[in-house]
Amino acid sequence: MVLRNHTICYEIAKSLEKGRNLGQEIRRRISSLKVVWKKDRKLDEAIEQDKRYKLCARVVKEVLNEPGQVIPLRYLEKRRERLRLNFKAKSFVEMNPSLFDIYYDRIKPKSEPVPFIRPTPRLRAFLDHEQRIYADNEPLIVSKLCKLLMMAKDKVISADKLVHVKRDFGFPNDFLVKLVQRYPNYFRLTGLPEQGKSFLELVDWNPDFAKSAIEQRAEEETLRTGVRVRPNFDVKLPSGFFLRKEMREWTRDWLEQDYISPYEDASHLDQASKEMEKRTVGLVHELLSLSLLKRLPVPILGKFCDEFRFSNAFSSVFTRHSGIFYLSLKGGIKTAVLREAYREDELVDRDPLLAIKDNFLRLLEEGWQERKDKLKQQREQVHKDREILLVAKTKQPEEPDRLCD
Structure with missing residues (x-):
């Protein structure tokens, strides 16, 4: 009886050890699959185009958070580093005339008037329209x-x-x-x-x-074609990108596995399993699909590791699945981009809430064009003034030579 118990214990221990070794082998196989990162210029351009917009949005937010939504210009100047303004605050206001007006007021009752900035009527109108878009959506x-x-x-x-x-x-x-x-x-x-x-x-x-974006897409294709379409990822490798044979075989086998919805309970899945990899990719795909621009900074995704059960090495899925995601390094920060959402540098399926961004960009461009026209008029006026002075100088009669006494 004792010998039998020892035998049972040995078999259990052997089984557990085998399971641990299998888990380690799976983890080793997945982690050893390396994919060379390749730059995608078009997707990088899509991120680069937003730099000026984001800078203006940060400054607007800073002013709107102030009491009365006004701020002394010199206070804004002191916050340049935090706002990542690489030129003077006054220059920023002058470069964006559609955003702020400059006026003079006192910081204290008996102090000298100093320049303040406040939102323009056009910016106020934009903010009212923004609220209507939020309400409609x-x-x-x-x-x-x-x-x-x-x-x-x-x-x-x-x-x-x-x-x-x-x-x-x-x-x-x-x-x-x-x-x-x-x-x-x-x-x-x-x-x-x-x-x-x-x-x-x-x-x-x-x-x-x-229902995830992938499941909805499969349902729509099923209704359109009359043939049941299995939910799966849309894999499109960028031009000139090739996978090694080992990685191609792994990706093929991985794609043939059943899709795991990010809304299913995944508490029973092992972090090192292919199933968990499928679930993680599906969850990240859904998060990017829900985002406005179908892209998110990786550090922001990393803040939700606990909530979404991401492993510490979750960011490796962006390079391992290069046909689904693109990992941009633009601006010194890693950004995960959903490939299928873009045609070159343009979004294919635009979120209705992007109307707010579109309106803000139109407001900015309106101000930029006004400043451009104003500078052009000033240059033309300077040119005219120079011509008038030159004509006046040529018409002046020459003084006759004086005879020596």
Whole structure:
């Protein structure tokens, strides 16, 4: 009997050891698959085009957060480094005449007047229109927020983290206040907001929201063709990009596996398994699909490792699956881009909330054109003044030579 028990224990230990070795072998095989990173100039250009827009948006946000939404120009000058302004604040205001007006006021009652800046009427009109766009697209915003919570572990996400990514997903500034009040059937704030430890919790699961972009696409193709289409990733390797035979075989086998929805419970999956890799790629794909520009900085995704059960090495999926994602290094920060969402440097399927960005860009371009026209008029006026002076000088009669006494 004792011998039998020892035998059973030995077999169990051997089985566990075999399982550990298998897990280590799978982890080794996946981690050893290396793909050479290749620059994609068009996708890099799409990111580069947003630099000026983002800078202007940061400065506008800084002014709007001030009491009365006005600020002394010299105070803004002191914040240049934080705002990443590489020229003087006054120059920025002059270069963007559609954003701010300069006026003079006193900082203290008896102090000398100094230049202040305030939003122009055109910027005020843009902000009013922005609120109307948010109101018109509120169902979309609610569905996005629900989807983020539905994919998260325990259906809870830190409120601070959600505030940090609100611009990436198109959430309004006051979404935690207004949406939670309007939709108590979906959302509940818990924790201690005054101590910065609040969390947004999903109250009710809506099955209509529990469909990923990949599953929706498969359903649409099935309805259109009449042939059942299996949900899977759209893999498009960039021009001139080749995979080694080992990686091609691994990718083929990996794609043949069943798609795992990011809305399914993944708590039973091993972090080193192919299934978990499939789920991680699917979840990142869905996060990028929900974002406004179909791209997100990798450090921002990294903030949600705990909520979405990402491993510490989750960022390797962006290079290992180069036909699905592109990892841009533009601007000194890693950005994960969804390849299928772009045709060269243009978004294919635009989020309705991008109308806000489009309106802001039109406002900026209007101001840039005004400044350009003003500078052109000034140059033309200087040229005219020079011509008038030259004509006047040539018409002056020459003084007769004086005779010596």
